[in-house]
Amino acid sequence: MNIIAIDIGTSNCKAVITGMDLKVFKTFEYATSPIKPKQGWNEQNATTIFKEVIKLLQQSINFCGEENVACVSFSAAMHSLLAVDKSGEPLMNMLTWADLRSAKYAQALEKSNLGKKLYKATGVPIHAMSPLCKLMWLKAKQKAVFRRAYKFISIKEYIFLKLFNKYIIDHSIAAATGFLDAKNICWYGEVLKLAGITEEQLSELKPVEYYETALLPSIKRKLKITKKIPFVLGASDGALANLGSGIVNAKNAAVTVGTSGAVRITSNKYLIDKKQRLFCYYIGDGFYITGGALNNGGIVLQWLVEKILKESFRTETRLDALFTAAASVKPGSNGLIFLPYILGERAPVWDENAKGCFIGLTDTHTEAHITRAALEGVCYAVVDVLRALEENSGNINNIYLSGGIIKSDVWVQLLADISGKKIMLNEAADASALGAAFIGMKALGKVKNITAAKMFLQNVKTVKPSVANHRIYKKYFAVYSSLYGRLKDVFAELTAMN
Missing domain, CATH: 3.30.420.40 (ATPase, nucleotide binding domain)
Structure with a gap:
């Protein structure tokens, strides 16, 4: 059947x-x-x-x-x-x-x-x-x-x-x-x-x-x-997608970075964030999906390649060269931070007016610096949601990562270094569809509870953070996380001008 x-x-x-x-x-x-x-x-x-x-x-x-x-x-x-x-x-x-x-x-x-x-x-x-x-x-x-x-x-x-x-x-x-x-x-x-x-x-x-x-x-x-x-x-x-990835507790987070992105945990608690940074959606059996969706994931790299570098985003050799060049740059991109809100942003700021911007740009920065800063910016955005989750639900042990990001070892390592957490590469294809099939099994009486979805939890490869790099990134993340608050009114003014 x-x-x-x-x-x-x-x-x-x-x-x-x-x-x-x-x-x-x-x-x-x-x-x-x-x-x-x-x-x-x-x-x-x-x-x-x-x-x-x-x-x-x-x-x-x-x-x-x-x-x-x-x-x-x-x-x-x-x-x-x-x-x-x-x-x-x-x-x-x-x-x-x-x-x-x-x-x-x-x-x-x-x-x-x-x-x-x-x-x-x-x-x-x-x-x-x-x-x-x-x-x-x-x-x-x-x-x-x-x-x-x-x-x-x-x-x-x-x-x-x-x-x-x-x-x-x-x-x-x-x-x-x-x-x-x-x-x-x-x-x-x-x-x-x-x-x-x-x-x-x-x-x-x-x-x-x-x-x-x-x-x-x-x-x-x-x-x-x-x-x-x-x-x-x-x-x-x-x-x-959480169920299809086997994420059924608050100690593991499902992170997806494709064109856009998402960070989610599954919890049996209704978690409301005082700062309104997170969603909390009921699914069933007393469980909620809590987290945040990101407008800006791989679309940032696509924008950089197509609109700035004027090249094809579909050329794998060129993308590989960009990642290789980015890997040669030291953590923090020589003082360059990218706020990746080129499509506005949902979590954690929930601001349609938010804008992307490079902070710290000087004549010493090259294409490699700009590329690495863009990749780091997306990772900072993911970690921004992770931190909000941890404030409300406690420490998250592991990140189960899926989406187009896993095609780049460089980008995955950046996320590990910036988050300071182990990354479990989850190659489960069509996680949402698998989750739907699982609910079908529940409807047929073949499984009793949502927690049975832990059967999907898989770890193809583990990527560990560099302690030295994470120490550096903690300082940069502190600057990154303050930028939106400083620029929010400026973004609104710019939107009003258009």
Whole structure:
């Protein structure tokens, strides 16, 4: 028997097929392109994504044979927002997490006592990524759409609506909306009032292992199936990435650095940061995913190569040469520090106005210094979130690292030296999809608790920090961590000028 894990992301949709031992043996994938009508806007067409999901299901079921499909389970990106009418048809393009048009509403709310109260109750930092802030923008700027909306939903809710004609949302996706009371696991009345909507305009809350089997007849015909296959709600991609990597306690952190990045722990405590630097999202069985997402990971290196050096980011020999040159530079890049906020930033500053900048630039600095400073800057940003986590949850022993960063030994060593922690290279492919498959197993009664996901914990290689280099980096990190506070008002002024 097989499990089909459908992972709905903002850059691709994929189907990962596993056996009942959760070993992957087939993947199907489609790229999804964002729609960017204006700077700071980031949309997707929900109907197009649904069609891609149907194609993935058709391919997967055909590959497995319907008699061999134990269940279908879902992973999806967080923070999407779509308004639909009474017939379930979209009234707009879906807004993704990267859409920043609600920034001014987020910034005003974040500064208020109400914003602090909402963060404490929901665990969602006040930021333009949040569906709450997106709804505030929609109410003010798209009044006709807001008035006509029957429901406000995410992309995964839309998929289940089209499959089963039901409005249902899992606890994990709901936890990232800004509308969920994170302790009592119910819709939070005060935030509904702020957004100007009712509970009836949101979907029905369900556990991540909840499933439906009664597909609409038209969908059954498209998929060419006759048996009742459980379609499991699953969870958010971030939460499932932790489970798919085997991170089930607060002593290990899952760190991903791809185009963007994330730092997360799994805890049985609702951890709220007094400085509002971290998110805390419920997943199930009394467990929460706590951490922070970074806008700026590998995109920093891509920017440097393509926009500054005017070269191809896809040329591996050139990238290798850059890493080699960076490795020849001493820790601290000869007094050069890079604040890597070229796309604004989420954790730990949650500021859409944040900007990237080099501090300490002199005529002694070369391409190698600038490259190393950029790589160090991304590592500083990761450690900034790690430090916030440790302040709230206690010491983190190990970092389980995944993403494109692991292709560079130089960059991995920099993260070890700057963090002062052992890096466990985790090469588990498609961690979010594996997490979805695991939730499928839970829905089928094959595992009892989320902690069973520790089966995925793997360590291909360990990278230890240099004690001498870490001693140097502690001084540089102290300077780095003070920079945003000193420059925050300057960033806001620069944004206002454009």
